[in-house]
Amino acid sequence: MAEEPLIVIQHSSAWRGIDFREVWRYREMLYFLVWRDVKVRYKQTTLGITWALIQPLLGMIVLAFVFGRVAKLPSEGIPYPLFAFAGLLPWTFFSNAVTNGSMSVINSGNLLTKVYFPRILIPAATVMTALVDFFIAAVMLLPLFLYYRFVPDVRLIYGLPLAMVVCLAFASGLSIALSGLVVRYRDLRHAIPFVMQIWMFATPIVYSLSVVPTKYRWMVNLNPMAPVIEAFRRSIFGGAIATSGLVWAAVVAVVLIFAGSVYFRRLERVFADVI
């Protein structure tokens, strides 16, 4: 009897962080939630898994035409489609993770009101699903390299993972915070896709940071996604990765994860009652 776990169910404190030990015990459920989302999405569409490839690819084609051909934006001597795709790849991940992540809790009412599990798994699973899509889409880089006869920089080996870790952390922090906020304020969900669209153009994706006048660059760099995208692109195309920008983004991400999860944990006590 002594070995059996004792669970105490009571009103919990409003200020709690994430219980990582519990999340670890429920890791299989996290795995299955991601697995379900990936499977279901690719089953529902006739295009199946290619959907993850088509989404950034079509984006690339549109951007390449509008900004590369028509507006003739400079792309640091790199073929514009390749340049745009390298920016769109992490952005598509970020945007999907945040948009779907913020809706994740209100869309999981059925699960929330019927079974217990650490609620944080819900936004976490959504971000992970977006990451799976990212990996599938990243495969498209290879044929593009071949087509443009482009040899990526060696920094790709550590630069890409580094940029993606910061990006993942930032997306997670934002998703956790927003998924709680959307439960509380339902009208926010209409604002999020809109904000993401504006945000995309505020981030150097279709253009390079070098086209921004030097005196405004600090403003662009306040946006944590700017150094992330820059670092991502530089580690493919070469050029110095601005560590200070990446550190700034990482600090914002860590603060968001921390504050977001405390807020989320505070609110999760009433999820089942209000959803």
Add this chain to the structure above:
Amino acid sequence: MSEFPVRIENVSKLYRIGAKLDQRTFRETVSDTVLLRRRDRSPERDLWALRDVSFDVRHGEATAIIGQNGAGKSTLLKILSRITEPTSGRILVRGRVSSLLEVGTGFHNELTGRENVQLNGAILGMTRREIKQRFDEIVAFAEVERFIDTPVKYYSSGMYMRLAFAVAAHLEPEILVVDEVLAVGDAAFQAKCLRKMNDVASHGRTVLFVSHNMPAVKALCQTAVWLKNGQVVSRGDAASIVTQYLQHSSSFAGRDSVAERLAAIPADPAFRMESIRLLQGRRDVELVANGEPLEIELGFEVFRETLGLHVFFRLLDLEETLVFEAVHNGHETVARAEAGRWIATAVIPANFLAARPYQLLIGAAIANGRELLPDPIRLTFDVQQTGLVDRAFPGYSPPGQLAPLLEWRLEPARATQ
């Protein structure tokens, strides 16, 4: 610390009605903050779903939680399942808990039977190894071997339910919390579920079971807890608590309680139930004499002309077995109910009911539409033997749910050719 697997200590749960979190918008919050407005929280809006509930569940014991709708049973289960937190008090749980508030949680139509078993198993807390080990057993139990790789959207509802229940039935928790899972499916499936539950209960596992199905409660559980308005009324041996509950909670006695219950029904734009009376010889009765006809009088108001609106009642015995159903309208054609106040009276003939207690379930609905009383009104009444007394065997009351006096003919048999 207790040696009880489940110990519930002074648990209370408060719900705020009206001042719901989800009814606020970001815009309102911002404008309220800017204008320094405060939203008032009046105490009338507080609802105590549970108040100071305490009891222990012994190891290996099956305990039923019974009570009327709104008594707090579901809230208690939700707290036990850690879906919502108590406002005060605590529950100590020792051992692995599985709660089944529903079967098939997380099932996805696009996924195949196999995939759903894996997913649902994980959601219910099985490890991947456990799912693998029990997979064949689950599929065999559900009898869906041939369709296991077909998406469940092509399943019949019976197959779907069988598969969903099969996963749940193969959990092996030390403590099982179950809510009304048995209320679904056809009779054969329900019987199968009951057998499986019985299995679980008799294998020394601790079970907490919420149900309206009194025979199931008596068959499965040793003890029962009766909740009313969020408080424990009594607790003890299942059979005696069930009897107490049935006799007390829904007795027809007290017209006030009927009026009260009618007043508590949420308003409907089309319909309002006004009165329910049991009459014999133009007098309200509580104890029905089977020698006289019984009139069941349902008063209601229709606010606008509605096609297919009808009131009905069902007669049940205390074991929840349906004796018969009677609908006031709509046998020949789908009739139109005109706006106005109406009284529908059904006459149950003399010498028809048996001398035993019955339950009367009163409902109203729109044909091919919706239920007008989502929670049918449940009343019980007792029937006394006053009609034809059997002189040959005094004191003998005929067995069966009804005791209709039939017309018998007796003729000498003629030799057939």
